[in-house]
Amino acid sequence: MKDGSTSTIPLPSAKRHKPRIKRWESPIAGYLFISPWLVGLLGLTLYPIVQSLYYSFTDFSLLEKPNWVGLSNYNKILTSDDSFIQAVKVTFLYVAASTPLRLIAALFVAILLAKNVKGMSAYRTAIYFPSLIGGSIAVSILWKNIFGKEGFINNILAEFGIQGAGWVTNPDTALWTLVLLVGWQFGSAMVVFLAGLKQIPGDLYEASSVDGAGKVRQFFRITLPMLSPTIYFNTVMGIIGAFQMFTPAMIITNGGPANSTYVYSLYLYERAFSRLQMGYASGLAWIMLLIIVASTALIFLTSKYWVFYEDEGRKRR
Template identity: 70%
Template sequence: MSQTTSVALTTAAGTKKRKSFLSRWDAPIAGYLFILPWLIGFFGLTAYPMILSLYYSFTDYTLMEPVSWVGARNYERIFTADDKFIQSIKVTFMYVIASVPLKLIAALLVAVVLNKAMRGISAYRTAIYFPSLIGGSIAVSLLWRNIFGVDGIFNKILGIFGIGGTGWVTNPSTALWTLVLLTVWQFGSSMVIFLAGLKQIPNDLYEASSVDGANKFVQFFKITLPMLSPTLYFNLIMGVINAFQMFTSAYVITNGGPMNSTYVYALYLYERAFSRYQLGYSSALAWIMLVIIVIVAVIIAGTSKYWVFYETESGGKKRK
């Protein structure tokens, strides 16, 4: 072999080695470049504020004075000397327990009705989903307050039937239920997810059960609910998380009243942070709420093995 050929082969081998080395780095670098905006947003807008909030929860931090470390004193005050904390926790759990199941039931029933091939079904689905787009706005909350006021349209409708109504948002026994009703009215997002789950259920199951004499009621509880249980599980988790963080409607419609009957946790946290400027104390409240949500989510996840059905063994455990 000539010297020129040997040099050419050596150069080609070196070039191939460099290309192989670069090719191993090109794909990861390109991937990180594509997710760079998300990484910046996550670390700059989520991770860093959370870490800073955790630090502030152990400090006596106000906007008027320098930050001073107080250790676990904020948490000690919350659990031992804060009556409003207990009240807000109580109201929040009442709201979650009432609103989440009612919202899921309404979303599921409407999804079953709309899961049919009929004329104009897309228009019906859009109209029913629309409240979810505007339901959390301040304008809707103001409208809701007027509807259930003393002179609101709800009382006028009751008056047609000879029923005397009160100010529903100003009555301690009914104010929270007006907020629950507003939440249930916003079932569109859950309904769309249920519709997607219903589309995945094979029609063969319904046809076979019909041959065996099963009616619609039996089909719903023996086929639809078990096959839809993973979707129900997802909607339940998301509904619980959102319900614990409810703020806008309570702030605009009732502002926590009357007699603290709608004084939800997020409203109390907001008051501590932006009315009293106790940012360290409110940071501790925020982390307590995070722990509560995680505990509730873990409990739901732990019970899911008893009621969530997966079609294949690879997808999870089958319900016996």
């Protein structure tokens, strides 16, 4: 303008938009996304658990309505069921033998596979593969043929003039063939050990080598303490899995010979589906759950004496 005053050119006013409603702002969206999992959890897990607890206090045969009997099933199981005692003995022996064997095999192979060698990924895949099919019926049938009277093992022994036994038909050896089978299925534990080994700082081994420590001393002074949380995890998972072993005992030996492989899960299955005593079988299932919880709790309580956590710089208290 002529008087030197400044003027401002009015700008077009910005369009005012109404705030849009944010999509999926409601928490209902989250529940919709996880609804398949929720349906599975409620309908296929929680409901059967609660239902089995109810059935354990009833006389239920699957063909008639449940008849409430209170603690009668538990009283009979714990006081007058000889098959229950036999199944518990065999199962505890199996757990005590198979869990350490599986851990030792997994750790030994993991240490070998932790080396940086060309083509190591292929070796790891090949060694892990048996664990993918190890629990199948086909492998159980194959295992039965391998350890049969005319099986592969006895054919090898015959080449050296040794007459082999019927490994799966002999009460003294039948259970140990099942132990060897689970010892062969160490792939999942091996993968966990491999991850744990990669977390151990290499400086610890270098410093110990300077101090004159050999491989054996490094293993017991460095590797095992640093892997103790991994060992703890694999031990718990191995025990839980061993208590639930069913398919090999069912296919290979069917609980025999002389009930030497009559594990708990096989006895529970027989009560539920052969004798149709679903209420009694539900009581057996809950006793098994308590046994597993007690075993896990025992390991947890003793872990403070042997599990070492690096971030705390001390043993767990």
